Amino acid sequence: MSKQLFYKDITEGEDITPLVKQPTTTQLVMWAGASGDFNPIHYDKDYALKQGLPGIIVHGQLSAAFLGQMLTDWIGDHGHLKKLSLSYKGMNLPGELLTCKGTVTRKYTEGNQRLIALKIWLENPRGEKTLTGTAVVSLPSKD
Amino acid sequence: MAIDSQTISELESRIGVESPPLVYDIEKGMIQRFARAVGDANPLWQDEDYARKRGYGGIIAPPNFILTLGFDRVLEIYTSDASITVLHGSTEFEHHRAVQVGDVITVTAKIVNVRERQGKAGATVFVTFEMAYSNQRQEAVADCRQMAIIY
Numbered sequence: 001m002s003k004q005l006f007y008k009d010i011t012e013g014e015d016i017t018p019l020v021k022q023p024t025t026t027q028l029v030m031w032a033g034a035s036g037d038f039n040p041i042h043y044d045k046d047y048a049l050k051q052g053l054p055g056i057i058v059h060g061q062l063s064a065a066f067l068g069q070m071l072t073d074w075i076g077d078h079g080h081l082k083k084l085s086l087s088y089k090g091m092n093l094p095g096e097l098l099t100c101k102g103t104v105t106r107k108y109t110e111g112n113q114r115l116i117a118l119k120i121w122l123e124n125p126r127g128e129k130t131l132t133g134t135a136v137v138s139l140p141s142k143d
Numbered sequence: 144m145a146i147d148s149q150t151i152s153e154l155e156s157r158i159g160v161e162s163p164p165l166v167y168d169i170e171k172g173m174i175q176r177f178a179r180a181v182g183d184a185n186p187l188w189q190d191e192d193y194a195r196k197r198g199y200g201g202i203i204a205p206p207n208f209i210l211t212l213g214f215d216r217v218l219e220i221y222t223s224d225a226s227i228t229v230l231h232g233s234t235e236f237e238h239h240r241a242v243q244v245g246d247v248i249t250v251t252a253k254i255v256n257v258r259e260r261q262g263k264a265g266a267t268v269f270v271t272f273e274m275a276y277s278n279q280r281q282e283a284v285a286d287c288r289q290m291a292i293i294y
Contacts, residue, residue: 027180034173034180035211039229051228060231061210062181068207069183077187077197081206084236133234 086133145265213250232290
């Protein structure tokens with residue numbers, strides 16, 4: 001993995017490394033199998049259209065997992081993702097480029113824990129934030 | 144293509160009632176399938192030696208993995224009718240410790256809130272579930288609150 005991030009390296013207001021995803025229909029089927037979420041709106045286009053949706057849509061939990069990956073990639077092997085709070089604001093369609101982004105809002109300590117609070121979101125190609133939220137991670141100190 | 148009042152009252156009658164516990168043996172294949180589906184190549188989720196060298200007991204799961212345990216079953220229990228649409232509204236997740244291969248995770252779920260809104264096309268119902276996840280040592284692994292939008 002990339003080199004370890006440490007608490008002292010973080011500045012409030014900084015942007016974290018973004019992560020770009022482009023889920024395919026195949027990936028949605030893989031996710032259905034891996035997660036057990038067989039809601040047909042994610043793989044059956046006729047059904048999705050009948051339910052009034054624009055077509056099959058990306059699982060909310062898969063989009064959430066993309067944001068999770070952005071965070072675990074960023075915090076490195078010795079960081080810990082402690083909290084994730086997300087609101088699903090819009091639907092994501094397979095084939096679209098989805099960009100996960102985040103900004104550090106606060107760094108603070110609690111007992112012996114070194115914590116970073118972030119604002120995180122997922123953006124579609126039209127710049128709409130379809131999934132937004134906050135996260136708290138802990139990072140190791142340098143020594 | 145709508146949720147009926149009987150289903151809504153049934154959901155309401157279950158507020159606060161804990162579901163029977165669901166138990167999952169965490170196997171390497173489950174974690175690897177999850178990571179592949181996300182497209183996440185982090186060696187912590189794939190490579191036992193790598194994970195051990197970094198102080199973990201073995202392959203661990205990405206934090207979001209645990210959210211899939213029991214999520215499908217909860218939705219199935221409450222909405223078995225194919226004419227009902229279920230969308231995801233929100234997730235609040237507290238992750239206390241990493242899940243590791245070999246763990247046995249017990250999930251309990253309960254509905255904590257049911258809110259109904261009448262619209263032109265019928266009723267939309269916002270159902271909030273709380274789920275608690277613990278391991279074989281009775282340690283809390285995670286807590287989660289999920290809101291589903293059902294219509």
